[in-house]
Amino acid sequence: MKRRLYPAVLERGPRGAFGAWFPDFPGCVAAGRSQEEAIERAEAALAQAVDGWAEQGRTLPEPTPIERIEPPKGSDIAAFFMVGVDPPDPSERVNVYLPKSLIARIDKRAAELGMSRSSLFGFAATLALEWRLPPPGLAAPRSKVHKTGALRAEKRPGKKPAR
Known part of the structure; x- marks a missing residue:
């Protein structure tokens, strides 16, 4: 509404x-x-x-x-x-199957934040829906620095430097 x-x-x-x-x-x-x-x-x-x-x-x-x-x-x-x-948006019950270890981690984090499990799921889903992925092609690393986060300090034997 x-x-x-x-x-x-x-x-x-x-x-x-x-x-x-x-x-x-x-x-x-x-x-x-x-x-x-x-x-x-x-x-x-x-x-x-x-x-x-x-x-x-x-x-x-x-x-x-x-x-x-x-x-x-x-x-x-x-x-x-x-x-x-803004009129309230009615809630609906859904069943979700997740690993028990993940549910335990979710419950622990929800308690730390003073939230219920449902509130944390809603919050996480809202964030995920608002999150924008970069356009295709921009997400791929462009160099070794982008792939590893650092330049390689060592040289490989038998490899000649690129010119």
């Missing part, structure tokens, strides 16, 4: 504070001492709300057009703004 933009309402509160709320996500609110802080917190709040909806199996609502937003009476609207969110 592609990135979605949801409208948010920024309101002035008492003592110079600001609050933000989302018409499409009741209860999704954020506050801050400045407009910037309220907007940053609103972005985090929306991401959390979207994750919560996905965990509950709910489909995301269509974004409400700004012109259809009806603020509550007496609210001091400072601005309307849009917040982008």
Whole structure:
């Protein structure tokens, strides 16, 4: 699912504070001492709300057009703004057969990184998919230095130097 933009309402509160709320996500609110802080917190709040909806199996609502937003009476609207969110990508269970020794090494490394085995597999797969191989012909070594990483210091008996 592609990135979605949801409208948010920024309101002035008492003592110079600001609050933000989302018409499409009741209860999704954020506050801050400045407009910037309220907007940053609103972005985090929306991401959390979207994750919560996905965990509950709910489909995301269509974004409400700004012109259809009806603020509550007496609210001091400072601005309307849009917040982008990437909907969660549902997981799917897969079975993979690997040598036990490799699985043990994977589990050890995942624990070192504070990850689960599945998270490490996902991370490694993402890196592998983003990795770009050099175009054909560029990957092959061009000289002995490239092949071995060093020049040969010894001379072979019976070989004449190339001219």
